[in-house]
Amino acid sequence: MTRPLISLGDALRACHHLEPQDEETADAILGLLRLRAGEATPAPSGVGAWQPSSTESVASTRRRQSDPRREYKAPARAPVPRLAEVPAPAVAGSSALRRLGETRAVFQPPEWLAEGEDLGALDPRRPPPPPDALFGRVHRRGLLSSAIGTLEPEGELDVDAIVDVLAAGRALRHLPRQLSPTTRRGVQVLLDRGPGMDPFAGDQEQVVRALDDILADDRLEVREFVGCPGRGIVPDLAEESEEDLVPWQPPAPGTPILAITDLGIGGPRLDEERATVAEWLELARRLRSQGHLLIALVPYEATRWPPRVARAMTLLHWSEQTSVGEVRRAMRDARQRLKP
Amino acid sequence: MSRARMRFTRKFFDPLAAGGEAIDAFDDVDTSDDYDDDGEDGRMLFRAGPRPEDVYVYTPHVLLALNVALATGRPLLISGEPGSGKTTLAANAAAVLGWWSYKQMVTSRIQAADLLWTFDALDRLNDANMPDQSLREKHYYVHPGRLWWAFSPRSAPHRGLTEIPEEKLRASDPGTPAAESDHRPVHDKAVILFDEIDKADPDVPNDLLEPLDIRQFTVRETNDTIVAERQVLLMMTTNGERELPPAFMRRCVSLTLDPPDATWFADVARHKYPEGDWKLHRAVAAEVMLHRDAARKRGVREPSTGEFLDALEVCGELGIDTSSKVWDDVAMSVLWKHERPPDLERDASGAGVAGEDEAPE
Numbered sequence: 001m002t003r004p005l006i007s008l009g010d011a012l013r014a015c016h017h018l019e020p021q022d023e024e025t026a027d028a029i030l031g032l033l034r035l036r037a038g039e040a041t042p043a044p045s046g047v048g049a050w051q052p053s054s055t056e057s058v059a060s061t062r063r064r065q066s067d068p069r070r071e072y073k074a075p076a077r078a079p080v081p082r083l084a085e086v087p088a089p090a091v092a093g094s095s096a097l098r099r100l101g102e103t104r105a106v107f108q109p110p111e112w113l114a115e116g117e118d119l120g121a122l123d124p125r126r127p128p129p130p131p132d133a134l135f136g137r138v139h140r141r142g143l144l145s146s147a148i149g150t151l152e153p154e155g156e157l158d159v160d161a162i163v164d165v166l167a168a169g170r171a172l173r174h175l176p177r178q179l180s181p182t183t184r185r186g187v188q189v190l191l192d193r194g195p196g197m198d199p200f201a202g203d204q205e206q207v208v209r210a211l212d213d214i215l216a217d218d219r220l221e222v223r224e225f226v227g228c229p230g231r232g233i234v235p236d237l238a239e240e241s242e243e244d245l246v247p248w249q250p251p252a253p254g255t256p257i258l259a260i261t262d263l264g265i266g267g268p269r270l271d272e273e274r275a276t277v278a279e280w281l282e283l284a285r286r287l288r289s290q291g292h293l294l295i296a297l298v299p300y301e302a303t304r305w306p307p308r309v310a311r312a313m314t315l316l317h318w319s320e321q322t323s324v325g326e327v328r329r330a331m332r333d334a335r336q337r338l339k340p
Numbered sequence: 341m342s343r344a345r346m347r348f349t350r351k352f353f354d355p356l357a358a359g360g361e362a363i364d365a366f367d368d369v370d371t372s373d374d375y376d377d378d379g380e381d382g383r384m385l386f387r388a389g390p391r392p393e394d395v396y397v398y399t400p401h402v403l404l405a406l407n408v409a410l411a412t413g414r415p416l417l418i419s420g421e422p423g424s425g426k427t428t429l430a431a432n433a434a435a436v437l438g439w440w441s442y443k444q445m446v447t448s449r450i451q452a453a454d455l456l457w458t459f460d461a462l463d464r465l466n467d468a469n470m471p472d473q474s475l476r477e478k479h480y481y482v483h484p485g486r487l488w489w490a491f492s493p494r495s496a497p498h499r500g501l502t503e504i505p506e507e508k509l510r511a512s513d514p515g516t517p518a519a520e521s522d523h524r525p526v527h528d529k530a531v532i533l534f535d536e537i538d539k540a541d542p543d544v545p546n547d548l549l550e551p552l553d554i555r556q557f558t559v560r561e562t563n564d565t566i567v568a569e570r571q572v573l574l575m576m577t578t579n580g581e582r583e584l585p586p587a588f589m590r591r592c593v594s595l596t597l598d599p600p601d602a603t604w605f606a607d608v609a610r611h612k613y614p615e616g617d618w619k620l621h622r623a624v625a626a627e628v629m630l631h632r633d634a635a636r637k638r639g640v641r642e643p644s645t646g647e648f649l650d651a652l653e654v655c656g657e658l659g660i661d662t663s664s665k666v667w668d669d670v671a672m673s674v675l676w677k678h679e680r681p682p683d684l685e686r687d688a689s690g691a692g693v694a695g696e697d698e699a700p701e
Contacts, residue, residue: 006414006593010414017349017411020347032408214582218581
């Protein structure tokens with residue numbers, strides 16, 4: 001059994017041995033152990049950052065609760081307020097209908113009401129809070145690592161392959177190994193900044209931030225486009241280009257490409273910047289011929305995808321219900337497309 | 341934070357007890373061993389060897405972090421931007437402790453198991469196919485990793501065998517004495533440094549948790565269980581380029597080194613080159629800060645301690661200073677190292693000395 005997380009016991013042990021002589025030093029010890037009050041504490045493994053909302057569907061609640069991997073605990077439900085029944089007025093011949101004005105309601109405010117902030121006390125100059133994360137922290141890492149991972153022959157020895165070679169009487173010139181996922185090749189992220197993606201801009205930023213946490217700085221390249229990358233991408237500030245768009249260059253061979261786009265599904269229908277099916281098909285053809293692996297995260301369900309684009313490219317419905325399994329299936333599909 | 345005075349008992353890690361010096365920003369070296377007399381800010385210097393890079397200046401916060409890690413038996417995770425002195429700190433701390441020392445540079449290809457052991461299956465296969473070579477026991481193809489050596493220096497040379505193998509079949513200890521000084525190494529304790537742990541795949545730190553926590557592991561190929569025989573201080577450095585798993589972070593003592601400033605650079609130079617020109621140290625330090633600001637705005641790598649020391653060396657060798665005509669060319673190639681020249685924001689006095697102008701006493 002592994003040692004438990006750092007706790008008050010560690011702090012007590014440290015203070016016992018080191019005998020801090022002032023509050024500042026004692027506070028510094030807590031800071032080193034990440035036990036200071038208000039210190040950002042990552043969620044324990046297995047529990048996502050998701051919290052139920054009033055719009056949570058019953059189906060998704062049940063799905064989460066039945067997943068044995070999730071240590072989700074449903075919040076205590078507040079008692080449903082009941083209206084005390086008022087006896088019918090003792091008036092001969094009067095209607096048995098209750099009069100609202102005569103109703104005495106015993107209203108118990110729900111427990112969660114006390115946890116909310118008083119809107120009147122909020123500073124109107126304060127910026128609005130960021131949108132809720134689409135995925136919980138742990139879930140997000142798993143999803144994105146699966147989406148951008150490449151398979152390298154660095155796993156266990158591939159005994160079947162070894163036996164094949166030796167059984168055929170051939171010399172074993174290298175040791176074949178099983179494929180193992182890795183993120184060290186990094187990723188090139190293409191963000192669609194067209195008007196159709198405006199509602200999803202916050203989610204795009206969250207994906208980029210999450211990838212920044214997973215990958216080393218020099219392994220993450222983020223480029224922006226409008227409509228389709230084939231038209232060009234927004235130049236990087238460091239390039240100091242005078243052009244609005246520069247030709248898009250795919251990354252180094254073997255580096256996956258992750259596009260976050262609506263494929264032209266959203267936005268104004270007569271918008272000139274809207275991408276066409278032909279553009280996306282041409283992009284898919286070009287990438288396939290060059291051996292580049294592309295996966296597109298689309299914020300709309302599969303029923304809305306352009307059918308020909310869906311057949312030519314690997315698309316993934318990007319929503320809070322996206323699972324790691326779906327991502328892995330999409331990646332298998334993407335790799336399959338690259339095979340001659 | 342790291343400059344604030346800390347008052348505590350240096351029970352486990354004390355550079356003074358190991359032969360170091362208490363220092364202050366501009367006072368003479370004070371060899372007092374009473375903490376209350378340790379200069380203004382409680383900093384200490386330890387020379388692990390004769391070279392400039394063997395010197396490290398400990399701030400009170402760093403001293404506290406090392407003591408907390410040793411008091412709690414938790415790994416110490418040292419974070420900071422590239423060039424902030426993480427690796428130097430780890431190496432110097434090992435010298436202060438006088439423990440046997442191991443270092444593992446982590447790459448993107450490394451797996452957690454590699455830090456424990458590797459098994460040379462190809463070598464074994466080749467031996468199996470050699471007609472005049474008898475196949476040896478599996479143990480002979482096991483190569484103990486750094487963490488195995490740190491845990492169990494008795495079983496590592498024997499690769500886990502209970503019988504002692506011939507000399508030529510024994511594994512060699514990759515560890516080193518902590519210091520080149522006459523400070524005797526302590527063999528019953530070890531320090532192991534995993535440098536740049538954030539370069540590894542995200543699963544690697546999590547896979548290390550169990551052997552680190554329970555202080556034992558099992559070699560898959562031989563089914564031998566290796567149990568830690570000695571106290572091990574695990575130090576890890578991270579550039580913070582990649583987020584480490586929360587479960588891993590919550591089991592480590594976390595020390596973040598402050599980014600350097602002009603005073604820090606000048607101080608480093610003063611202690612590494614005590615006979616040097618303090619005015620030159622401060623002038624070059626100020627130039628480094630200008631270049632760091634420019635790099636930050638450009639979004640490129642900032643010059644750090646290594647570049648600063650290189651610039652001092654060049655100035656010393658060429659007999660120049662920051663007012664020389666060739667200084668811009670020197671700065672471009674030694675400090676900046678990027679294609680387009682920097683946009684330096686100099687004040688009216690030019691790249692002057694930052695902070696105090698008085699010479700140290």
